[in-house]
Structure formats: C-alpha cells, structure tokens
Amino acid sequence: MSNIPEGLKYSKEHEWIRLEGNKATIGITDYAQDSLGDIVFVELPNIDDEFESDDVLGVVESVKAASDIYIPLSGKIVEINEELVDSPETINEDPYEKGWIVAIELSDTSQLADLLSKEDYEAFLEENA
Amino acid sequence: MTEPLIFELSRPGREGIQLPDNDVPAKAVNELLPADMLRQQELQLPETSELDTVRHFTRLSRMNYGVDVGFYPLGSCTMKYNPKICEDAANLPGFTRLHPYQPEETVQGALELMYQTQNYLAEITGMDAMSLQPAAGAHGELTGLLIIKAYLKSKGEKRNKVIVPDSAHGTNPATATLAGFDVVTVKSDLRGNVDVEALREEVDGNTAALMLTNPNTLGLFEENIVQIAEIVHDAGGLLYYDGANMNAIMGITSPGDMGFDVVHLNLHKTFSTPHGGGGPGSGPVGVKAELEPFLPKPLVIRDKEFYKLYYDLPLSIGKMRSFYASFGVVVKAYTYLISQGVVGLKSVSEHAVLNANYLMRRLAGHLNIPFDRTCMHEFVCNPRGLKENGVRTLDLAKRMLDYGYHPPTIYFPLIVEEVMMMEPTETENKETLDEFADNVVKILQEAVEDPEKVKAAPHDTPVGRLDEVTAARNPVLRYSKK
Numbered sequence: 001m002s003n004i005p006e007g008l009k010y011s012k013e014h015e016w017i018r019l020e021g022n023k024a025t026i027g028i029t030d031y032a033q034d035s036l037g038d039i040v041f042v043e044l045p046n047i048d049d050e051f052e053s054d055d056v057l058g059v060v061e062s063v064k065a066a067s068d069i070y071i072p073l074s075g076k077i078v079e080i081n082e083e084l085v086d087s088p089e090t091i092n093e094d095p096y097e098k099g100w101i102v103a104i105e106l107s108d109t110s111q112l113a114d115l116l117s118k119e120d121y122e123a124f125l126e127e128n129a
Numbered sequence: 130m131t132e133p134l135i136f137e138l139s140r141p142g143r144e145g146i147q148l149p150d151n152d153v154p155a156k157a158v159n160e161l162l163p164a165d166m167l168r169q170q171e172l173q174l175p176e177t178s179e180l181d182t183v184r185h186f187t188r189l190s191r192m193n194y195g196v197d198v199g200f201y202p203l204g205s206c207t208m209k210y211n212p213k214i215c216e217d218a219a220n221l222p223g224f225t226r227l228h229p230y231q232p233e234e235t236v237q238g239a240l241e242l243m244y245q246t247q248n249y250l251a252e253i254t255g256m257d258a259m260s261l262q263p264a265a266g267a268h269g270e271l272t273g274l275l276i277i278k279a280y281l282k283s284k285g286e287k288r289n290k291v292i293v294p295d296s297a298h299g300t301n302p303a304t305a306t307l308a309g310f311d312v313v314t315v316k317s318d319l320r321g322n323v324d325v326e327a328l329r330e331e332v333d334g335n336t337a338a339l340m341l342t343n344p345n346t347l348g349l350f351e352e353n354i355v356q357i358a359e360i361v362h363d364a365g366g367l368l369y370y371d372g373a374n375m376n377a378i379m380g381i382t383s384p385g386d387m388g389f390d391v392v393h394l395n396l397h398k399t400f401s402t403p404h405g406g407g408g409p410g411s412g413p414v415g416v417k418a419e420l421e422p423f424l425p426k427p428l429v430i431r432d433k434e435f436y437k438l439y440y441d442l443p444l445s446i447g448k449m450r451s452f453y454a455s456f457g458v459v460v461k462a463y464t465y466l467i468s469q470g471v472v473g474l475k476s477v478s479e480h481a482v483l484n485a486n487y488l489m490r491r492l493a494g495h496l497n498i499p500f501d502r503t504c505m506h507e508f509v510c511n512p513r514g515l516k517e518n519g520v521r522t523l524d525l526a527k528r529m530l531d532y533g534y535h536p537p538t539i540y541f542p543l544i545v546e547e548v549m550m551m552e553p554t555e556t557e558n559k560e561t562l563d564e565f566a567d568n569v570v571k572i573l574q575e576a577v578e579d580p581e582k583v584k585a586a587p588h589d590t591p592v593g594r595l596d597e598v599t600a601a602r603n604p605v606l607r608y609s610k611k
Contacts, residue, residue, distance in 0.1 A: 041602075063597045063601055
C-alpha cells in the first residue's frame with residue numbers, strides 16, 4: 001500500500017499539494033513514483049511562469065516512460081526544486097519532502113475545493129486498482 | 130564485457146587495408162576546405178589488422194539476436210521474417226549501381242518500380258495518391274501533419290488542435306507538437322476503444338486532425354471508427370491514420386474505407402523490409418484526392434510509356450528527404466508486394482490475427498488479459514499477483530532472454546499497468562507459439578517459486594542485467610581513451 005500522508009491535498013493525476021497561506025508546494029505521490037519506476041530526468045518550468053489548472057507543468061521521465069506533470073491549481077511559479085535536475089532520484093527516495101517539484105502562488109483559491117483529501121485519494125486509488 | 134571495443138584492440142601502425150596508388154592529381158585539404166572546417170586533432174580511427182577486424186565483428190554478430198535467430202514477439206513493431214528474395218532483388222546490380230543524378234531515360238526501370246509501389250500502396254490503403262519520400266514512421270507522421278497544415282492554410286483556416294487517444298504511440302503527440310499543433314488527449318473506454326463521448330466533447334472548430342491507429346495499440350479494432358470519422362469530419366477536421374498496425378487489415382479493410390484522409394505506412398513493418406538496426410526504414414504517406422497537391426515533391430508519374438519525376442506541384446510541402454526515398458527499401462517492399470499478390474497479402478493479415486489470438490488464448494489462464502475481446506495482430510496482457518514477490522514485468526522480460534526469446538514490448542501502452550504487448554506476426558508456426566507459451570508459463574512459475582532467480586535474470590546472455598537507470602542518468606555516449 002502506498003504512503004499517503006495526512007495534512008496534504010491530492011489530485012487525480014497523482015500530485016500532492018501542501019498549502020501554506022497563498023502558497024502551494026506541489027510534488028508527485030508515492031504511488032506515482034512507484035508506478036513510474038526509477039526517475040532519470042525532470043523538466044521544470046521557470047520562476048514566474050504562469051499556469052492555468054490542468055496545464056502541463058513539466059515532465060518526469062523514468063526508464064519506462066516520459067509522463068507529463070499536471071498543475072492542479074492555477075498560479076505563478078515562485079520556487080522550483082533545482083536539486084531534481086542533478087538528482088532526479090530524490091523523487092523516488094522522498095516524494096513528499098525533498099522530492100517536491102515546484103511552489104506556486106495561487107491565483108484562484110476557489111479551486112482548492114476540487115482537490116482530494118487523503119481519504120478521497122485513497123478511495124480513488126482503490127477504485128482504479 | 131566479453132568482447133572489447135574495436136578501439137581497445139587498436140595498436141599504433143597496425144593496418145588492415147592497402148589503398149591503391151592515387152591516379153588523380155592530389156590537392157592539399159586546406160586548399161579545398163575553409164580553415165574553420167578543418168579538424169584540429171588527429172582522427173582517432175582504430176588501427177587493426179584484417180583478421181582482428183573480421184574476428185571482432187564475427188564474434189559480435191554471434192552474440193546478436195534477430196528474427197533469423199529466433200522468435201521476436203515485439204508488440205507494435207511487426208518483427209516478421211523478411212524473405213531473402215527481397216534482399217536478392219535489392220542487390221541486383223541494375224538497382225545497386227544507379228546514381229541519383231542519372232538522366233530519367235536511363236533509370237526507367239527504377240522509376241517504374243517506384244510508380245508501381247506508389248499505386249499498390251495507395252490501393253491497399255484506400256488512398257488516391259502516395260509519396261514514398263518519408264524516411265520512416267515518425268517522419269511519415271510529420272509529413273502527413275505538414276500536409277494537413279498546408280491544406281488547412283490553403284483554405285484560409287487556422288486550426289491548431291490535434292487530438293490523440295491516450296493509447297497512442299508516443300510519436301503521435303511528439304509529431305503534432307513538432308508540426309506546431311497543440312495536442313489534446315482523449316481517453317479510452319472500458320472496451321479499449323476511443324471514448325466516443327469524450328471525443329465529441331473535444332472536437333470543435335479548432336480541431337485540425339485526429340491521429341488514430343486502427344487496430345489501436347491495445348491490439349483492438351476501433352469498433353466505432355465510422356462514428357469517430359463522422360464526428361471529426363462534421364467539425365471540419367481531418368483523420369490521420371498511423372499505419373504502424375497495418376499488418377492486421379491488409380485486403381480486409383482499409384484506412385480509406387474507414388474514413389481516413391491521410392495515412393503513413395511503415396514498409397519496415399508491414400511490407401517486410403528489415404528494421405531494428407537492419408534498416409533503414411521507409412514511411413510512405415498516402416492521401417485522399419483533395420490533399421494530393423500538397424504531397425512532397427517529386428512524385429513519380431507516368432506520361433504515356435515514360436516514367437518521370439514530377440516537380441510541378443506548386444502547393445507541395447516541398448522535399449522531405451534527399452533524393453528519392455530509401456530506394457533499396459522500396460525495392461524490397463515491391464518484391465514483397467508482387468511475390469505475395471492480392472491473395473497473399475490478405476492471407477498475411479489473416480494469419481497475423483490468427484496467431485495473435487491463438488497465443489493470447491494459450492496464455493489467458495496464466496496472464497491477465499485486461500480487454501477480453503478478439504484481438505487483432507497483437508494483444509496486451511499483464512501478470513497477476515506477482516508484486517508481492519517483488520517480480521515485475523521487466524523481470525519476466527529479462528528472464529525470457531535466458532529462454533532464447535526477444536521479449537515482447539513492455540510498459541507500453543501506458544494505460545495498462547505492468548503491461549506486456551505481444552505480436553507474434555504471421556510468419557511463426559504453431560510449434561513456435563506453443564513452445565513460447567509453455568516457456569512463459571514456466572517463467573511465471575519460477576517467479577512464484579524462485580523470485581530471486583527471475584529478478585536477477587538474464588543469466589545466460591553475454592552480459593547480465595544492465596544498469597538502465599545509470600545509463601539513462603549518466604549516459605556515456607562517446608568512447609574516450611583511458
């Protein structure tokens with residue numbers, strides 16, 4: 001069973017979201033990193049890039065496949081995890097902490113209602129197992 | 130490594146060839162090329178004797194694996210056996226000694242062969258015209274989308290959306306992006322078809338094209354293809370056929386009959402020319418009459434009894450490749466076409482589908498078949514309950530190497546977890562399929578009884594499990610002297 005920590009929000013595209021005020025930190029879930037296998041490359045956006053929710057934010061590439069990372073919320077990129085450029089395996093090792101991908105400044109807080117809770121995401125994974 | 134690199138065998142001054150004396154006046158290279166184009170360091174060519182060279186490459190060739198050695202069920206790739214008669218034809222001196230700048234009247238035979246191949250392929254695909262130019266499948270896709278773009282532009286339309294299903298070959302969205310379109314994905318339904326309702330929601334006045342493979346990458350026939358074509362055409366979009374899976378339908382149906390407007394074929398799959406290191410490929414593109422003016426030029430045409438290269442196509446997207454396509458590959462495909470004939474090609478597809486269904490049914494009790502339908506020329510399957518042992522599809526594939534097989538495609542299509550995609554092709558006999566099925570069952574047993582053995586496979590190959598992760602993270606792409 002994959003690790004789904006308390007206190008985070010989730011998306012159906014297997015991203016997690018950590019909210020702090022108007023800032024959201026985004027990464028991919030333990031389930032996502034496990035399905036992808038060893039990650040070998042991460043393509044990140046640039047600081048100040050603006051995205052609408054469900055846009056493609058970047059790409060994670062594993063030995064199996066290249067997969068788009070979708071942004072679950074609209075906003076502007078304020079931080080990127082540059083460590084992933086040299087050490088993409090960080091996502092496999094620590095998806096919820098050191099493996100974070102970007103942080104954004106939210107432009108539409110009403111979208112928060114669309115995110116999944118830990119329980120919702122657990123149920124979503126079971127349903128699709 | 131059991132065989133050193135040829136560079137490691139090199140010894141200064143050792144020579145394997147003798148060049149004849151120069152019989153034309155010599156000119157220094159710096160008189161011929163500008164200074165900034167001249168190499169500054171010595172070229173590091175290996176220096177070996179003839180015998181060292183022959184032994185090196187003979188040893189490597191004995192480690193090689195190809196369809197001439199054994200079963201190669203690599204899904205989506207149609208690794209069928211390529212009859213040797215095709216090689217014989219391509220080696221005829223009348224073909225091999227041609228020069229691309231020869232006058233047309235001296236290459237009438239070659240042009241006739243290209244003309245006939247264009248026509249045969251157009252007939253098989255239900256298209257009105259065909260260009261042999263594209264170098265391979267993805268290049269054919271790009272050619273096809275550039276044709277669609279030019280056609281839309283000529284009508285004063287600005288459409289920039291290309292729709293692909295979530296089961297599509299990765300080249301489809303990549304091609305659409307390269308051609309300057311925005312890509313939108315539609316999901317598959319529970320039967321493995323394009324979800325028609327989801328498609329209906331996506332198709333609009335901005336839709337340039339839908340790219341589709343039929344049978345799709347799950348090895349399933351798109352049952353709603355007529356309806357799909359209507360939805361796209363009614364909105365003014367076009368249908369692009371990715372011909373990777375043409376081996377399933379020759380002489381039975383055609384992309385033209387299904388409503389497609391543009392098609393690419395892979396001669397190196399369906400039409401039995403070598404690929405996978407034995408290439409080059411060839412990806413002819415066919416179109417319906419309305420799109421013909423946009424095909425790459427030149428086309429080969431017949432003017433009374435004279436064949437010529439036709440350049441007078443003002444709306445053409447231009448040249449897609451130097452000279453006149455992979456001509457040697459076209460000779461092989463032409464040979465295959467005429468040696469099979471109409472009846473033979475239909476029988477190829479019937480046997481390709483029969484073999485895939487037979488193998489699927491042989492394995493059905495042992496592997497999970499996520500879409501339990503009659504398949505076309507290939508099928509997808511995945512292992513059940515092996516995750517507890519830590520055995521993954523990758524491990525099963527590696528273990529197949531020990532049994533002397535090229536493994537099936539794994540982890541594609543992306544929408545099926547831990548997937549294997551098997552395409553036996555029409556050229557395998559029942560005994561080969563039975564033996565393969567028995568060995569797959571044996572490997573699945575090993576995965577339960579001795580998972581460590583499977584996870585450490587392969588054991589009997591010249592090199593063991595390669596570290597694919599390090600190779601991808603820190604690739605060393607060039608030899609450098611230690």
